Amino acid sequence: MRILRILVAPRRDTHLKTRTRASLLSRLPRLALAGACCVLALAAQGACPPSAIASLGKPGAAVGQWNAADRGLLWRADRDGRTAWLYGTIHLGRAEWVRPGPTVQKALEQSDALALELDVRDPVAMQPMTQQADPAVVARLLSGERARRLARQNEAACVPPGTTAGLQPILQVMSLAGLVARADGLYPEFGADEALAVSARNNNKPVFALESAAAQLKMLTGDSEAEEAEQIDAALDELESGQLRAQMKELADIWARGDADKLARYPEWCNCLNTPAEQRLMKRLLDDRNPGLADGIERMHASGQRVFAAVGALHMVGPQGLPALLAARGFKVAAVPLVAQPPVAVPTAPPPKATTRGAQGARNNRGAKASGAKASGTRSTGTAKSAQRAPAPKSKQRR
Known part of the structure; x- marks a missing residue:
């Protein structure tokens, strides 16, 4: 049930307590494809996976490579006479996914503004996500065995006790979903929405929100405390069983390869519509929000702007998806083929202060490693062809 969220809702921040509130929508799997991205700066502890920043310290993991x-x-x-772009995103990702591909980047450059579900860098707009929850509500919904289950999951995720205690109860549980995927190299910090926002701002392109944080919070809490409690229990079940981690990885892989057909059949295989509460949540996350998202895009377009709208990928598929809704409003809508190529390491220049002997030794070492890799057959044909298109360093080694 939670898997949908990584494709449905968004956010980002710096300290765990603040960021968790503002970015919780990007934590559940469904929210990953239906929302935004968030940043959890957790230090690696013991057997816990590294934080996003720490993961960049691994060989070959640096984004710029x-x-x-x-x-x-x-x-x-x-x-x-104007073009709008609809881009289905995911609210977590891998380090090598951060830089937008050439087709996506070109579409963004041809636009006047970037539209996201939420502008998570606007502290005023994000206040509903960061404000303290009613202590009485927290006490009613997070007590007894439910509170102990949540505490065990926080400990497993290396979240210090009390870090999320002031959040709305459903947010306290959802904040863990983005941490589960770290073991598979997936981080909210590397989500597509966040990467696009950075790219837009670096090019002085304005960023607009299509929704409000208050509306998204209302969507998550549901119509009653009983419904919120049911969602909390379901999320804890998925965390404890390991189902959530597996689903998030599968959704990330589907998104990365642009498998629109399988994504459109999501209700058939997600195992997320088994109860009335799950069915109501799905309706709130997608069908109830899509018309409002389409309204916002249409208003921006009517104002004369060429808008690049980036929202969770599950908002894009099916008869109630944004492409279908805009087509019904007179837009000529066409899918743009995207073919994800295997990531190829970009060669980096040798250290500027290296001595002649040291530089020669480094080149020899790299050559030996490259020869060993070639002999072992570990480089695929597709990767090798892509590497041929990449600029080669003076040593002519392809990394």
């Missing part, structure tokens, strides 16, 4: 590849789902929507 990878060629960009197109991933996700992209549509072009034309009306009134």
